[in-house]
Amino acid sequence: MDIVFSQYAWFAPLFPLAAFAVLTAMGRGLRTTGAWVATIASLLSFVLSLLIAIERLGDSAEDYTGRIEWLRAGSIVLHAGYEVTNLTALMLIIVTLVALLVNIYSLGYMKDDERISVFFGYVALFTASMLGLVLADNLLTLYICWELVGVCSFLLIGFWFRKPEARAAAKKAFIVTRIGDLGLLIAILLLYWNMPNHELDFTSFYNVFHSQSGLISTSLTTLIALLIFLGAVGKSGQFPLHVWLPDAMEGPTPISALIHAATMVAAGVYLVVRTFDIFAASDAALTTVAVVGAFTAIFAASVGLAQNDIKRILAYSTVSQLGYMMLALGAGSTTAGMFHLFTHAFFKALLFLAAGSVIHAVHTQDIREMGGLGRRMKITAWTFGIGALALSGIPPFAGFWSKDAVLAAALDDSPWLFAVGLAAAFFTALYMARLFFLVFMGKARGDARAYAHAKESPLVMTLPLLVLAVFSVAAGFVETPWNEWLGSWLTDGEEKGSFSSMVVISSIGASLLGLYLGWLFYGRTSAGRNPVAERLPWLTRLLERKYYVDELYELAFVRPLAKLGRGLSRFDEAVVDGAVRLVGSSVQAAGKLNTRLQSGQVQAYALYGVLGAVILILAIAGRRFW
Amino acid sequence: MFNFNIEFNGEFFAFFLLAVCAIVGAVLAINFTKVVHTALSLAFTFVSLAGIYVLLEAEFVAFVQVLIYVGAVTILMIFGIMMTKHQDEGKERTRPLLEGLAAVGCICLFGILFYAIRSASFPEPADKLPADNTMSLGKLLYSAYAIPFELVSVLLTVAFIGAVALAKREPEEKEGGPS
Amino acid sequence: MTMLSSYLTLAAVLFCIGLYGVITKRNAVIVLLSIELMLNAVNLNLIAFSKYGINASLRGQVFSLFTMTVAAAEAAVGIAVLISLYRRRVTVNVDEFDELRR
Numbered sequence: 078m079d080i081v082f083s084q085y086a087w088f089a090p091l092f093p094l095a096a097f098a099v100l101t102a103m104g105r106g107l108r109t110t111g112a113w114v115a116t117i118a119s120l121l122s123f124v125l126s127l128l129i130a131i132e133r134l135g136d137s138a139e140d141y142t143g144r145i146e147w148l149r150a151g152s153i154v155l156h157a158g159y160e161v162t163n164l165t166a167l168m169l170i171i172v173t174l175v176a177l178l179v180n181i182y183s184l185g186y187m188k189d190d191e192r193i194s195v196f197f198g199y200v201a202l203f204t205a206s207m208l209g210l211v212l213a214d215n216l217l218t219l220y221i222c223w224e225l226v227g228v229c230s231f232l233l234i235g236f237w238f239r240k241p242e243a244r245a246a247a248k249k250a251f252i253v254t255r256i257g258d259l260g261l262l263i264a265i266l267l268l269y270w271n272m273p274n275h276e277l278d279f280t281s282f283y284n285v286f287h288s289q290s291g292l293i294s295t296s297l298t299t300l301i302a303l304l305i306f307l308g309a310v311g312k313s314g315q316f317p318l319h320v321w322l323p324d325a326m327e328g329p330t331p332i333s334a335l336i337h338a339a340t341m342v343a344a345g346v347y348l349v350v351r352t353f354d355i356f357a358a359s360d361a362a363l364t365t366v367a368v369v370g371a372f373t374a375i376f377a378a379s380v381g382l383a384q385n386d387i388k389r390i391l392a393y394s395t396v397s398q399l400g401y402m403m404l405a406l407g408a409g410s411t412t413a414g415m416f417h418l419f420t421h422a423f424f425k426a427l428l429f430l431a432a433g434s435v436i437h438a439v440h441t442q443d444i445r446e447m448g449g450l451g452r453r454m455k456i457t458a459w460t461f462g463i464g465a466l467a468l469s470g471i472p473p474f475a476g477f478w479s480k481d482a483v484l485a486a487a488l489d490d491s492p493w494l495f496a497v498g499l500a501a502a503f504f505t506a507l508y509m510a511r512l513f514f515l516v517f518m519g520k521a522r523g524d525a526r527a528y529a530h531a532k533e534s535p536l537v538m539t540l541p542l543l544v545l546a547v548f549s550v551a552a553g554f555v556e557t558p559w560n561e562w563l564g565s566w567l568t569d570g571e572e573k574g575s576f577s578s579m580v581v582i583s584s585i586g587a588s589l590l591g592l593y594l595g596w597l598f599y600g601r602t603s604a605g606r607n608p609v610a611e612r613l614p615w616l617t618r619l620l621e622r623k624y625y626v627d628e629l630y631e632l633a634f635v636r637p638l639a640k641l642g643r644g645l646s647r648f649d650e651a652v653v654d655g656a657v658r659l660v661g662s663s664v665q666a667a668g669k670l671n672t673r674l675q676s677g678q679v680q681a682y683a684l685y686g687v688l689g690a691v692i693l694i695l696a697i698a699g700r701r702f703w
Numbered sequence: 704m705f706n707f708n709i710e711f712n713g714e715f716f717a718f719f720l721l722a723v724c725a726i727v728g729a730v731l732a733i734n735f736t737k738v739v740h741t742a743l744s745l746a747f748t749f750v751s752l753a754g755i756y757v758l759l760e761a762e763f764v765a766f767v768q769v770l771i772y773v774g775a776v777t778i779l780m781i782f783g784i785m786m787t788k789h790q791d792e793g794k795e796r797t798r799p800l801l802e803g804l805a806a807v808g809c810i811c812l813f814g815i816l817f818y819a820i821r822s823a824s825f826p827e828p829a830d831k832l833p834a835d836n837t838m839s840l841g842k843l844l845y846s847a848y849a850i851p852f853e854l855v856s857v858l859l860t861v862a863f864i865g866a867v868a869l870a871k872r873e874p875e876e877k878e879g880g881p882s
Numbered sequence: 883m884t885m886l887s888s889y890l891t892l893a894a895v896l897f898c899i900g901l902y903g904v905i906t907k908r909n910a911v912i913v914l915l916s917i918e919l920m921l922n923a924v925n926l927n928l929i930a931f932s933k934y935g936i937n938a939s940l941r942g943q944v945f946s947l948f949t950m951t952v953a954a955a956e957a958a959v960g961i962a963v964l965i966s967l968y969r970r971r972v973t974v975n976v977d978e979f980d981e982l983r984r
Binding site: 680 | 815
Binding site for chain 3: 714715718722725726729730732733738741742745748749752755756759760761763764767768771772775776779780782783784786787788798801802805806808809810812813816817820821823825826828829830831832833836839840843844848851855858859862863865866867868869870872
């Protein structure tokens with residue numbers, strides 16, 4: 078099959094980038110027109126991605142790599158390039174589809190915002206950088222785009238910068254992810270020094286690490302893998318760097334859907350998949366990935382149980398699901414990880430957009446003040462329900478298939494990981510049931526007037542919900558126990574899924590149990606009493622405070638660092654600035670002294686002459702004394 | 704390092720006495736507040752120096768020293784003092800920085816000179832001065848140094864004419880110049 | 883050892899005293915007198931070397947005679963300048979003459 082569209086893959090990030098440039102240049106004059114420009118750009122990217130994906134569906138499609146020489150310094154050559162593989166094509170579809178739908182959704186959601194063109198400009202820039210990240214054929218290009226998406230995330234979290242919480246959240250996100258980025262940077266540097274010919278592209282990684290050629294020692298491999306994983310931990314909100322993601326929900330809801338649920342946070346998972354050859358060469362690294370993923374999954378799911386902010390619950394759910402993906406990768410199954418990434422992108426974007434629709438209608442984010450909205454907002458409720466079922470892992474929704482794939486991979490690796498994953502699945506179903514019942518069922522608990530005014534969102538907002546709902550139902554069928562198409566397509570048939578009926582049954586059981594308990598606690602008693610909270614107040618408190626991780630960080634890092642910063646600032650003011658001032662004032666003093674010297678009095682000049690002569694004599698003749 | 708082995712002969716005592724006189728005169732000249740006292744004290748120094756010249760077998764120079772310095776220069780200075788007002792004597796503003804630095808500079812200079820003098824080795828003179836050296840000096844001046852001698856006389860004449868021209872009163876004041 | 887170094891030391895002392903006077907004294911007449919003192923110190927050196935120098939001869943005395951002549955001329959011109967200045971500024975304080983600064 079001829080490769081046609083893959084050659085032009087680099088156009089995919091170019092469209093949104095051009096849109097960003099236009100929006101930045103034209104500024105506020107465009108308003109709605111600008112929003113349409115960005116939307117059309119993302120549509121073009123989506124169409125191109127679709128064509129590429131269709132082209133790649135053929136069995137014999139070759140990987141296509143295009144690269145240019147970027148920098149040359151002596152013998153060092155740095156390349157920038159793009160690579161189209163099946164994995165890339167899959168990610169392209171995910172990113173452009175979600176970006177397109179979020180753009181459409183934002184046309185309605187952000188309609189009344191003053192800075193709508195700025196918002197769409199940022200989104201376009203983000204889309205461009207994310208596509209660049211996906212397409213990058215080497216780690217350096219990837220790293221640049223990696224940082225760019227981080228910047229966009231920072232800008233968009235702090236989009237409503239008049240809110241102090243938004244400012245704080247933006248800073249927190251930027252600083253926390255920076256810890257991970259540093260790890261990634263060090264990993265890149267290590268690779269640069271140790272790879273033959275200083276190659277940084279993924280094909281070379283495959284050649285070096287996959288063949289176990291022994292060019293790089295095992296301990297060094299482990300170190301590099303762990304540092305790369307540190308980058309993924311930061312970006313994908315894994316424990317212990319997860320703290321920024323829930324706070325990032327201060328940004329506009331479409332952003333939460335696009336960046337902090339579907340695409341950017343998945344970049345960490347994608348990075349691990351992309352460099353999986355390195356991880357595969359080190360058992361220790363794989364174990365670390367699996368353990369961190371499993372722990373994050375159950376940790377975040379349990380925190381999600383006790384939150385009251387609709388977006389925060391979803392955020393913790395995202396963290397938990399990302400943990401799932403990491404768990405799958407750590408268990409050695411890139412297929413399961415990517416599969417879950419794929420389905421999760423759809424149903425989590427759906428959930429966020431539906432939540433945004435709810436927030437749009439009732440202007441609050443506290444689920445305790447909602448309730449009964451299902452009767453007023455039918456489409457939102459139905460699509461949210463589909464998303465919730467998909468997330469909970471109820472067949473035949475997409476989440477069920479991917480979660481099963483993850484759990485099966487975990488069981489292959491270790492029964493403990495499987496057990497943790499199962500528990501996390503139970504928690505997931507529980508908090509989704511709680512969320513759904515509290516928001517959409519029962520009686521309205523909040524402001525009666527707000528409830529009366531709550532109405533279904535316009536079509537531009539519900540249309541993306543419907544599209545995503547379709548995908549949430551259907552996306553799972555690309556990889557089922559009887560049809561392992563995705564796995565063979567992604568990995569050229571190297572990986573085989575391992576489904577067992579035990580996994581399926583226990584997973585469905587856990588999910589159903591969670592849903593039932595959720596209905597029992599929150600659905601049946603519509604008053605919103607919380608029986609668990611009444612029995613175990615300390616546990617609820619622990620969960621509400623998110624295991625005191627934020628407080629711990631505050632105590633362990635933020636305060637000492639702030640103190641250090643203040644100390645350094647004082648040092649800067651006193652010593653550095655003091656030195657600068659000293660130079661300035663000493664020159665001034667020297668100038669003043671010189672004017673004093675030029676007194677015009679002959680005797681003073683005579684004195685200088687004498688002193689100068691003395692000094693001269695001492696300097697010339699007195700040398701022999703020392 | 705310094706040679707202080709000095710013979711205590713007559714020349715030394717005479718030198719010592721005259722040197723003390725000269726230095727005391729100079730120091731007093733610096734310390735007096737009245738200008739006239741200073742001038743007179745310096746005249747004393749000049750006389751002492753003339754005595755030292757005699758010790759150095761330069762009788763003619765000593766004679767000229769007394770004539771020019773004590774007789775002419777000092778008197779000239781006293782005339783200068785008389786022709787200018789010195790009403791603010793003794794209540795002068797002090798300039799401690801200038802004076803301190805000048806003292807440091809001068810002491811340093813003296814230290815350097817003293818070190819140089821004391822560390823230099825002066826060999827014994829190869830020949831002695833002629834016994835009747837005033838006559839020899841006259842012969843020398845009018846033979847070997849005749850042209851410089853004449854030039855100096857011209858210089859002196861020009862200088863005095865210039866001095867008269869400078870010190871002359873302005874034309875509208877219609878009065879002759881001073882000495 | 884000759885007396886030469888003693889004479890030279892005396893000359894150095896007088897020179898330095900003269901220098902100090904030139905720098906610190908405010909009265910122009912005393913400054914001129916101090917210059918005379920310095921010139922005298924130089925003369926003393928010349929004459930001391932004429933007797934005790936390695937080639938003792940009368941040339942040092944001849945030179946000192948010339949120096950005295952020039953010193954006399956200098957004193958005359960100096961006093962003339964001083965009087966001329968005094969007519970303009972009605973002062974002989976050296977520190978009030980700061981024309982060099984302008």
